[in-house]
Amino acid sequence: MASKKLTKKQTEQLVEQFAEIIVENMDVKTLVQIVYDNLIDDFDQLSEVELKEEVVRFDEELYDELVNNVLTESSEAN
Numbered sequence: 626m627a628s629k630k631l632t633k634k635q636t637e638q639l640v641e642q643f644a645e646i647i648v649e650n651m652d653v654k655t656l657v658q659i660v661y662d663n664l665i666d667d668f669d670q671l672s673e674v675e676l677k678e679e680v681v682r683f684d685e686e687l688y689d690e691l692v693n694n695v696l697t698e699s700s701e702a703n
Contacts, residue, residue: 631639648656668676680688 651659668679671679677688680691
């Protein structure tokens, strides 16, 4: 098949269609792993203040609970 020059919009449409096909052929375990990896990557890019804001926006009490979990795990490891 000869390669055709696509416009930006056509390329975006091709990407969207291909992504939809790939996702439709994935099992739930794979989808969950991809979402998890993407969230980790996204959260790793945040400053500590931004991360706290994100967690608090999700659940106001969760940040303190997570900090306590991390501090407890760290002290137990030492």
